[in-house]
Amino acid sequence: MMSLSGFRPVFTGLSRRLFTAQVAPATQSADKPALPKEPVQVSKLSNGLTVASVENHSPISRIGLLVNAGSRYESTANQGISHCLRSYAHLTTKNATTFNITRGLDDLGASLEATTTRDHMMYSVQCLRGHLDQGAAFLQNATTGQQFRPWELKDNRQRLYFDLASIKNQLQIEVLENLHSAAFRDTLxxxxxxxxxxxxxxxxxxxxxxxxxxxxxENMALVGVGVGHDELKAFGENFELKTGPRNEMPAAKYAGGEIRKQQNSGFAYAAVGVQGAKLNSKELLSLGVLQHLMGTGPYIKWGSQIASSKLTQAAAAATTVPFSASCFNMSYSDSGLFGMFAITHADQMGAMLKSMMKQFGAVTKGNMDAADITRAKNQLKAAILMNLENQSTLLEDIGVQSLMNGSYVSSADLVNDIDAITGDDAVKIAKKIFNGKMSMAASGDLGNTPYLDQLLSA
Structure with a gap:
């Protein structure tokens, strides 16, 4: 396949040469009124479907269907079914064949994606605004009237095996999956x-x-970005949806535990966490500030972030070999996980984890100043606003909030709430969560990785 990288200087130079020619149209359009900034709108249709959208006047539209059907709803009898649905999203339904869906999307220059979280299943179509009617039809075809013909399942199982093979050596994924299993056992x-x-x-x-x-x-939300709300409601009224009561979500019960897996690797991967905050908790933003205070990874490629990340400072004090140290904050409908993730050479993991744990203990004693809190709040606000610039992220955020709460909290409100957080709030939430029972997962060469009880007694 030909790379386009060699053509970039040509296009860059051309844009510079045409810069003068672009001034006149820009000046002429300066007198045109700016397009209004519209808020997110949420409605409930007569058929029980939640509809939520924001009109951002983008030439690209994205619409999606969010379903309360993530992996937490599975049982031992159908474990992995949400993963299967993620891979089988393009298969034949009663109104369209696999060929109709894939070729039709291809002709429009559109895309169909299916993603899953532990809470939700999400189908979305992205297309040019002028093709929104056709895009909505393909979304409906992919999400209603499924048939799952046995011969198509057989032909597409290789997709599942490919997924499993591709993550087999990605130990960071294995560690986070095992941490959830250790912390919650079933559900989450x-x-x-x-x-x-x-x-x-x-x-x-x-x-x-x-x-x-x-x-x-009742279990779904139809969501749109770059589409008028009335137009999306009309799409929703035409969806052929089954009726029935809203599914009862199995409650997550945090238990705490430890899972270790010895692997053939020169590195060790470890995550230590405690129960965090649920999505609509008032403590979620305070935890977000604490997360950025501890460090979420470098903001400059190949940078160390040692000047601002407390976990990086702690890890650097314990080892001189390359490492990765970051804080995670994962939230779900009714619970969450908060903690630290570490990767380093196998023989250095013990000292590094102990140093990072001590840093968490120091934070609960108020080891932070006003500059730390201001920087962490700025980083959290920037992370939220930058993420919401991504159309896919914005679509999911609108869908999750509208399906959970029937409303939407704007980014402006979130920024105001973050500004109101104080250092005392960060210390208070740190003391609260770190007094809880801990969970741990580790993979790789674990000869020098302490067990959880050893880590807590160090």
Whole structure:
């Protein structure tokens, strides 16, 4: 495949030469009124479907269907079914064949994506604004009237095996999946990936039973970015959706625990966490400030962030070899995980983890100043606003909030709430969560990685 990298200087130079020619049109359009900034709108249709959208006047539109059907709803009998649905999103339904869906999207220059979280299943179509009608039709075809023909399942199982093979050596994914399993066991402990032994067992009957019970109007939100709200409501009224009560979400119960997996690797990977905040908790933003105070990774490529990240400072004090140290804050509908993630040479992990744990203890004693808090708040605000510039992230954020709460908290309100957080708030939340029971997961060469009880007693 030809790389376009060699053509970039040509296009760059051309844009500079044409800069003068571009001034006149820009000046002529300066008198045109600016397009109004519109808020997110949320409605509930008569068929039970939640509809939420924001008109940002983009030439590209994205619409999606969010379903309360993530991996937390699975059981041991159908474990991995959400992963299967993620891979089978393009298969034949009663109104369109696989060929119709894939070729039709290709002709429009559009894309269909299916993603899963532990809470939700998300289908989305991105297309040119002028093709929104056709895009909505393809979204409806992919999410209603599923058939899951046995021969199509057989042909597409290789996609699942490919997914599993591609993450096999990505130990950071394994560690985070095992941390959820250790912390919650079932519900939020269910993996985003199907166990290999289940790939052949997920049948047409199991898939049909899942979508018939889970894919009901009350359990879904139709979401749009770059689309008028009335237009999206009209799409929603035409969706052929099943009716039924809203699914009861299985409650997550934090238990705490430890999972270790010895691997053939020269590195060790470890995550230590405690129960965090749920999505609509008042403590979530305070935890976000604490997360950025501890450090979320370098902001400059190959940079160390040692000047501002407390976890990086702690890790650097314990080892001179390359390492990665960061803080995570993962939130779900009714619970969350907060903690630290570390990667380093196998023989250095013990000293590095102990130093990082001491840093968490120091923060609970108020080891932070006003400059630390201001920097962490600025980083959190920037992270939120930058993420919401991404159309896919914005779509999911609107969908999750509208389906959970029937409303939407704007980024401006979030910024105001972050500004109101004080250093005392950060210390208070740090003391609260770190007094809770801890969980740990580790993979790689674990000969020098302490067990959780050893880490806590160090």
């Amino acid at each position: 402990g269910r993996s985003l990936y199907a166990p290999e032994y289940m790939v052949e067992k997920i049948s047409t009957e199991m898939l049909m039973d899942w979508v018939n019970n889970m894919y009901t109007a």
